[in-house]
Amino acid sequence: MLREGQGRVRLLTLGVLLLAFLLDVATPQALVAAILFGVPIALSGMAFSPRFTWGTVALALLGNLTAGVLNAKAEGGLSVLAVANRLLAGLSMALVGYLTLALLRRAEAQGRVELALRRAEALARVYRALDLDLDPEEPEATLLKATERLARLFGAEAAGLWKKAPGGPALVGAVGPPPLGVPGRVVRAWEREAPGPVEEGVFAFPLGRYLVLLEGVGPEGEARLKELALEIQGRLQAFWEKAQHVSALKELAYSLSHDLRTPLTANLLNLRLALQGAYGPLDEAFRQALANGVAANEALLRLADNLLELARFALSGREPEAVPLKALAEEVAGALGPLFAARGLTLAVEGEEAWALGRRDALARAVQHLLENALEHAPPGSRVCVRLEAWDGVVRLGVEDEGPGVPEALLPHLFRRPVREGRGGLGLYLTRRILEAHGGRVGYERREGRTVFYLELEEVRHASPRVPG
Structure with a gap:
């Protein structure tokens, strides 16, 4: 489109140049018609070609000279005034050509600046459009x-x-x-x-x-x-390279946690046997040291289990099923019951049965993390309750305990990333990831002096073990 416009300008320039030449030839020397050659020179600047403008100046000078010769022949000779007029006309043509080229260079420079500004604005719009909340895991x-x-x-x-x-x-x-x-x-x-x-x-x-x-x-x-x-x-x-990097890290976490679990389990077994006296009598100091070693080994084993579950959950693609949440909570509570009893805690599951769509193993893990959190922070001799509630198509499973709650300073970190102390850690982070993948959410609140960690899911009114389709 631009080239077509430039072609039309060049044709128009040459046409006006020819017309100026014919008028100059047809008029007497005294009328100084050669001044009209400045019009096509100025017009040539619209073609945005310095070479074409200089070519137009050269043609105009040649036309001025040719018209002067033809006029002299027609009038029987050259007058001093006619020669002076022709010289002045030639100088004016050169001046118009110079000014035209100067304006052309200035216009080109301004055009480059405007083009750069437009490109910067367009690039800024692209960056704003692609300024997404990038989740490399999705x-x-x-x-x-x-x-x-x-x-x-x-x-x-x-x-x-x-x-x-x-x-x-x-x-x-x-x-x-x-x-x-x-x-x-x-x-x-x-x-x-x-x-x-x-x-x-x-x-x-x-x-x-x-x-x-x-x-x-x-x-x-x-x-x-x-x-x-x-x-x-x-x-x-x-973004894509970042996503691939995170995927590789997830696979690495899976491999490391899986490989760490075997030696940790073997070491824990040996420590427990030693603590029970299988390798000989123990004095009290040695017994306490072994007990501390067992506790530290158990903590490492829990961490490896959490990392393994996180990696498994991130890499798994199993189909969801209809999960009975109360039955699931009773199953998890039964498995953890001896640990609660050892701390003098009473554990109960209350509420009506409710169903949600999801991965049974992942949801069981989420409930287990909430119960383990209560086990760690509930005062000895108190009561922990898993309560099921449902309303408006939402089912809530809450774990209530009589602990002191979460310090205000730690609230922003809950469920987001592991913290070194307080009520937070990899288990709560994994719980959030599980619930987000199920289209639900996990939360915390204080209710009537009790600490409540809960998870909410969309309720499905389905009682079969699998969702068809």
Whole structure:
């Protein structure tokens, strides 16, 4: 479009130049018509080509000279005034050419500044659009959200997030109408090592196993995409590499925790046997040292179990089932009952049966973490209660104890990350992760002088052991 406009300007300039030459030839020397050559010179600046402007100046000077010769022949000779007029006209042409080129250079510089500003603004809009709450543990959900924002920002009619699968490209999710992507187009897009157009109106961002495909992009949107493609790709690629890094760390945590558990279990068994006198009589100091070793080993074993469960939960993809939460709580409470009895604690499960959709083993682990938290902090001789409540399609399982509660300073850290002391740790963090994966939430409150840690899930009115389908 720009080249077409420049071509029209050049034709118009040459036409005006020819007209000025004809008028100069047709008029007497005294009228100084050569001054009209300044018009096409000034007009040539609109072609944004210094070479064309200098060429126009040269043609104007040649026209001025030729018209002077023709006028002299027609009038029978040159007058001093005519020569002076021709010289002044030539100087004016050179001056107009110089000023035109100066204005052209200034316009180009201003244009570059404006272009840089527009690009910076466009890049800022892209960064704002991709300023997502990145969760490397849920890369597909975040990539799909990024796809949606890119489609909206660049005016795409449809967009899709694809991933490589054994049977061919698989659509993870679509934005807008069903995407027009076909296997051949997706494969061609994946063959690209860099972002760019696959065909007219279709723009691709390959990200390893994933592909962001924008379709139905207009000419303006495609031009902006080409201009910012590398920055967008870099933003998406940085996120994807972070997600892969976290995935590798999860697998490493699984491996380490699994490998640590075996020697810790063997060491704990030996310490307990020694404490029971299996290797000979013990004095009181040695017995106390062994007891401390058993306690420390048990703490390490719990930590390894928590890490192992966290890694298993993050890597597992098992289907959910309808879980009876009261029966589940009674099962977990029965397993932990001897530990509560050893501390003189009374443990009870109250409320009506309620069902929730989820992974039974993961939900059992979440309940166990809440009960272990109460076991650690409830005063000896007090009562701990697991209470089931349901209302408006929500079921709450709360663990109540008579402990002192959570210090105000630790409240912001609950369920978010392990803390070194107080009521918090890996168990509560894992509980939050489990509940978030089930579409629920975990919380804490003080109620009538009692500490309550609870989990809430959507209630399902289903009593079969498995959800069909």
